[in-house]
Amino acid sequence: MLTHINEKGYAKMVDVGDKENTKRTATAKASILVNKEIIDKILNGQVKKGDVLSVAQVAGIMGAKNTPMNIPMCHQINLVGCDLDFNIDEKENIINIYATCKSVGKTGVEMEALSAVTIAALTIYDMCKAIDKKMVIKDVHLLEKSGGKSGNFKF
Template identity: 80%
Template sequence: MLTHINEKGYAKMVDISEKEDTSRTATAVATITINKEVIEKIKNGQVKKGDVLSVAQVAGIMGAKNTSLNIPMCHQINLVGCDLDFEIDDKNNKIKIFATCKSLGKTGVEMEALNACSIAALTIYDMCKAIDKRMIIENIHLLEKKGGKSGDFKF
């Protein structure tokens, strides 16, 4: 039986009121491919719109906090932590975005971590599109989750 469908076949938000609060953590990753010129401008703080990775960091946190506004069946959850990290791969002209979200609650934070990576990648794209419109955002996926009824997961 599908958990997000009611008895009439319509979408519903799952009732989690009977679940116990547990500590939950999820880490996701996204990759954005950018040309060498843009990577260098990001590293040297030369993008006209500002410090790209700092803005993407804040945007990713905001994305995590607002996940239930973007994904229809996501519950509003109380995040107790969210952090993003960026790895610049000069050899392959890529930036990897890692987001880790934590909560103490009844449902997981996988979607929050995935949304954080996505919003951070889109922010990088937005801030750099005047220099490179061929950027590619890809490979957004869950790396790890801990806690909850379904147990731990590692990609």
């Protein structure tokens, strides 16, 4: 049975009102493949638009907070925490982005974590596109989640 379809076949938001509040956590990852010049400019604070990773950090948090505005069937949840981490692989010219989101509520935070890493990657692209437009955002996926009826998941 499809949970997001009503008896007439139209889209609906699932009613989670009877579910118990539980502590929930989700961690997602995205990667952006860039060139060596971009890596060097980020590491040396030479990107003209500013501190790329600091701006991407804030953008990722905003992305998590605004998830239900962008994903039609997502519930507005009480995010109690969101943090991003960046790992620059200078050998492969990849910036790996990790986001962990936490809530206490009736539904999970997977979409918020996925939104956070995606918006952070798009922000890096936006801030560095004057240097090179061939950047590739890839490998967006959920790493793990805990809490709720479906329990724990690890990729």
